[in-house]
Amino acid sequence: MHQRSTGSAALATEHSSGTVRIADLYQQGCAKLRFPKKHDGGSLEAVMINTAGGITGGDRLDWRFKAGRDCTLTVTSQACERLYRALEETARIRIELVVEDNSRLNWLPQETILFDGCRAQRRIDAALGDDARxxxxxxxxxxxxxxGETVGQGAFRDAWHIRHREKVIHADALRFDGEIADLLQRPVIAAGGVAIATVLAVDTAGAHRLEALLEPARRMIGKAGGASFWQIDETGKLLARLVAEDGYTLRKTLVPLIELLNDGAALPKSWAL
Incomplete structure (x- = not known):
């Protein structure tokens, strides 16, 4: 019988004397957070660790992050998350992100790897303040x-809900259920690719900034996917989707795209390990 893993971690930051600091930290179960030392005190990086080594049926993981006013927070993962085969129950992953006024939060986990027979649901909820990115x-x-690993069958559902002033400004849903290998072969889904990525950038006060990045992003992506831009009042959002034949090829486009949307900043060091 599978021993279920549960974990919950929460982090809130504050800005004090020109430095972004930890205001509140909570860790329970298999969810841990580590904080690499940075020379730049104007931002904070948090690294998520799942000490269970992966996720399978019945597991529960909850992550909550808040970038306090005037803070920049980057969240990444120590390694790729793994969704293993599940006999019956569905694993559930919940992510809550809060970006207060004049703040910035970058959610940059490494790849999630799906294994044959996995069953998982993930939900991302984000609330943005004014002048938030x-x-x-x-x-x-x-x-x-x-x-040589393939995914024949499984179930994975992913739902995103992004709000500004309690108004939904972005909703996204992804579902793979049943014969995943067959679904990936469809031209409108992945055309045989086995590596995909979704990238969303939102700026509640800088729609013009994101709009200016649309064409550079499209040139960078080329035939590997597509990108679109929308403006809702003063809020701009840029959404990109990528498809590749494998993870290495995906990263060749994904990494420079992230850097483009992140003002040229390099990715967390864990991505290079």
């Missing part, structure tokens, strides 16, 4: 092509 990056790998 949010970037969400979620890459998915269906098996590990370099190791």
């Amino acid at each position: 949010l970037m969400i990056v979620e890459p998915l790998l269906f098996g590990r092509a370099a190791m």
Whole structure:
């Protein structure tokens, strides 16, 4: 019988004397957070660790992050998350992001790897203040092509809800259920690719900034996907979707795209390990 894993972690930041600091920190179960030392005190980086080594049926993981006023917070993961085969129950992952006024939060976990027979649901909820910036990056790998692994069947659902002043400004839903291998072959889904990524950038006071990045993003993506821009009042959002034949090829486009949308800043060091 599978021993279920549960974990919950929460982090809130504050700005004090020109430095972004930890205001509140909570860790329970298999969810842990580590904080690499940075020379730039104007931002904070948090690294998520799932000490269970992966997620399978019945597991529960909750992550909550708040970038306090005037803070820049980047959240990443120590390694790729793994969704393993589940016999019956569905694993559930909940992510809550809060970006207060004049703040910025970058959600940059490494790839989530789906294994044959996995069953998981993930939900991302984000609340943005005024003059707030949010970037969400979620890459998915269906098996590990370099190791000859494929995903025949499984179930994975992903739902995003982004709000500004309690108004929904973005909703996204992704569902793979049943014969995943067949779904990935469809031209309108992945055309045989086994690595995909969704990238969302939102700026509640700088629609013009994101709009100016649309064409550079499209040139960078090329035939590997597409990008679109929308403006809602003063809020701008840029959404990109990428498809590739494997994780390595996906990263060749994804990494420079993230850097473009993040003002040229390099990715967290964990991405290079």
